[in-house]
Amino acid sequence: MTGPAPGGARLVHDGARLIDAARGRTLAGAELRAALGAVADAYAGLPMGVVFARVGITLDSALRYLGAVEAGRPVALLDPALRTATLADLVERYAPAAVVGLAEGGAGADPGELPKGYRRVELPALGPAWVHETAPDHAPHPDLAVLLATSGSTGSPRLVRLSRTAVLDNARAIAAALDIDAAEVAPTSLPLFYSYGMSVLNSHVHAGATVVIVDGGVLAREFWQAVDRYGGTSLAGVPYNYEMLARIRWSPAKHPSLRTLTQAGGRLRPELIERYHELVTAAGGRLFVMWGTTEAAPRMTTLPAERLPEKLGSVGPALPGGRLSVLPGDGVETRVPHVTGEIVYRGPNVMLGYAESAADLSRGDDQGGVLHTGDLGYLDEDGYAWITGRLKRIGKVFGIRVNLDDIERIARDTGLVSGPLAATPAGERVVVWCEGAAPENLAGLVAAQLRVHRSAVETRAIEALPLLPSGKVDYRALEASAA
Amino acid sequence: MSVNDRLRRVFVETLELGEDVHVEELKYRDLEAWDSLGHMSLVAAIEDEFGVQLDTEQVIDMSSFKVAVDMLRGLGVSD
Numbered sequence A: 001m002t003g004p005a006p007g008g009a010r011l012v013h014d015g016a017r018l019i020d021a022a023r024g025r026t027l028a029g030a031e032l033r034a035a036l037g038a039v040a041d042a043y044a045g046l047p048m049g050v051v052f053a054r055v056g057i058t059l060d061s062a063l064r065y066l067g068a069v070e071a072g073r074p075v076a077l078l079d080p081a082l083r084t085a086t087l088a089d090l091v092e093r094y095a096p097a098a099v100v101g102l103a104e105g106g107a108g109a110d111p112g113e114l115p116k117g118y119r120r121v122e123l124p125a126l127g128p129a130w131v132h133e134t135a136p137d138h139a140p141h142p143d144l145a146v147l148l149a150t151s152g153s154t155g156s157p158r159l160v161r162l163s164r165t166a167v168l169d170n171a172r173a174i175a176a177a178l179d180i181d182a183a184e185v186a187p188t189s190l191p192l193f194y195s196y197g198m199s200v201l202n203s204h205v206h207a208g209a210t211v212v213i214v215d216g217g218v219l220a221r222e223f224w225q226a227v228d229r230y231g232g233t234s235l236a237g238v239p240y241n242y243e244m245l246a247r248i249r250w251s252p253a254k255h256p257s258l259r260t261l262t263q264a265g266g267r268l269r270p271e272l273i274e275r276y277h278e279l280v281t282a283a284g285g286r287l288f289v290m291w292g293t294t295e296a297a298p299r300m301t302t303l304p305a306e307r308l309p310e311k312l313g314s315v316g317p318a319l320p321g322g323r324l325s326v327l328p329g330d331g332v333e334t335r336v337p338h339v340t341g342e343i344v345y346r347g348p349n350v351m352l353g354y355a356e357s358a359a360d361l362s363r364g365d366d367q368g369g370v371l372h373t374g375d376l377g378y379l380d381e382d383g384y385a386w387i388t389g390r391l392k393r394i395g396k397v398f399g400i401r402v403n404l405d406d407i408e409r410i411a412r413d414t415g416l417v418s419g420p421l422a423a424t425p426a427g428e429r430v431v432v433w434c435e436g437a438a439p440e441n442l443a444g445l446v447a448a449q450l451r452v453h454r455s456a457v458e459t460r461a462i463e464a465l466p467l468l469p470s471g472k473v474d475y476r477a478l479e480a481s482a483a
Numbered sequence B: 001m002s003v004n005d006r007l008r009r010v011f012v013e014t015l016e017l018g019e020d021v022h023v024e025e026l027k028y029r030d031l032e033a034w035d036s037l038g039h040m041s042l043v044a045a046i047e048d049e050f051g052v053q054l055d056t057e058q059v060i061d062m063s064s065f066k067v068a069v070d071m072l073r074g075l076g077v078s079d
Helices: A029-044 A059-071 A084-094 A164-178 A195-206 A221-230 A239-247 A270-282 A404-413 A442-450 A475-482 B003-015 B036-050 B056-061 B065-074
Strands: A017-020 A025-028 A051-054 A075-078 A098-100 A118-123 A127-132 A144-150 A158-163 A185-187 A210-213 A234-237 A260-263 A286-292 A299-302 A323-327 A341-346 A353-355 A370-379 A385-390 A394-397 A400-403 A421-426 A429-435 A457-462
Touching: A017 A059, A025 A029, A025 A059, A029 A059, A051 A059, A051 A084, A059 A075, A059 A195, A059 A210, A075 A084, A098 A118, A144 A164, A144 A195, A158 A164, A164 A195, A164 A299, A185 A195, A185 A221, A185 A234, A195 A210, A195 A234, A195 A286, A210 A221, A221 B056, A234 A239, A239 A270, A239 B036, A260 A270, A270 A286, A323 A370, A394 A404, A394 A421, A394 A429, A400 A404, A404 A421, A404 A429, A404 A442, A421 A475, A429 A442, A442 A457, B003 B036, B003 B065, B036 B065, B056 B065
Parallel strands: A017 A210, A051 A075, A051 A098, A075 A144, A185 A210, A234 A260, A260 A286, A429 A457
Antiparallel strands: A017 A025, A098 A127, A118 A127, A144 A158, A158 A353, A286 A299, A323 A341, A341 A370, A370 A385, A394 A400, A421 A429
16 A cells, blocks of 8 residues: 655545546545555556656546656656657657556557567556666656656757646645635546646646546537536636637537636637636636646646736736746846746746756756746736747857747748748758748748848748647747757 | 538548548547547538538537538538
């Protein structure tokens, strides 16, 4: 049997319930505790080190994740649809003790070949896994609890290191900001390997609430059937989800149990924020606009629903325990209202740091609770944050600094490209990526506009631009593939 | 052309399906191409091809090729 993990409090409250919608099965109380204990015992039999978990939207995935956190076993949550070459590279670089969840994932998901140094075993409570034949060289840092992938500049995803304190504290702060209590029922509208999806699970199980595990997303019939059947009380969505729901003229009024909508993962058009605020308010509910990043486990701010109309466009004040400030161009951090600069967040939920290698997993706190978010904006008189954009993405062409967003605009203004495009730096040059085909004379035209030599701009065709789970272009992955 | 054939063409063109795909047997999320983005593209293409407008429930219920055929017939589209 397993007691509470080292480091104190549990993530999963004794009142928490997990419902597997596909099988109509509810796990709660002693039964849930036993299931988590069985998972923890299985982890205890593995070599020391972090576990990689391929997580689909399944009850088994949730148990493998929550069981790892409860057992104090650091766990990386990975997209089961990762390309096999990417997963193989991650395994080689981070040398996890095991890769679990091999059977997870829907269409196109395949873990690939058994990596060197691993054997494939069928583990009790965990299922098929690749287990490292020897203990790894580097013991993970004792504070390390969860690893999430984000794009790095070295050619493959890097991992964000989150401490147990960060994960638990953020779960608690979110529950406080959104009034999540034991009566709440959250369906899994987002992937669990995505920080927002993970935080919905964390904040609900920590508050002793219910999570309905249902795959398919907001366009699937099974999803809404599960919401109605189990009385789902909240819906979490990124801008892309709300855009789709608007397109199909969806309204929360059709699902009477639904009382809370949350939105994060990027900027939603103010018209849509207003529309959903009005729709859900008319149905007796609330819409919360939030701001976060994987590096903050992930939530940083929440806009109180009752202040949404007067603060439309703001992402709200810092969560309980967090603090916001602004770093303007002069380099002097401030909380003076209406000064624009990079928004800096401080709080117990800030990551320990990144990991680019197995050795980095032993590192402690590199951040000291401070996160430079890369988002530009300002604070108002009430300390509410208003995000106005990203820090300029700068590239260099033969030593001259250029704004990559400007290059994208120039490329689009040529009229040669009808599909999506993106510009990334590549050493002393710039690469313009075009979905489908790259027009032959595009590079020449862009270079002419920039008044640089033709060879400073390269154009490349790409089948599809890589996207983050929020639907935004994954520039770091693109940049890496240019190397 | 029958509703079936027209819809098959919409599916093949919109989702860029290969010849080996059994379109008639296809269900939502069976293929990477028929994800949420593919679904929204399909809805738009079906609305264009058949001159119909699908409501929320129809978009969410359209979980397979077969369901889509029945739905179109239900909307009065005939061969």
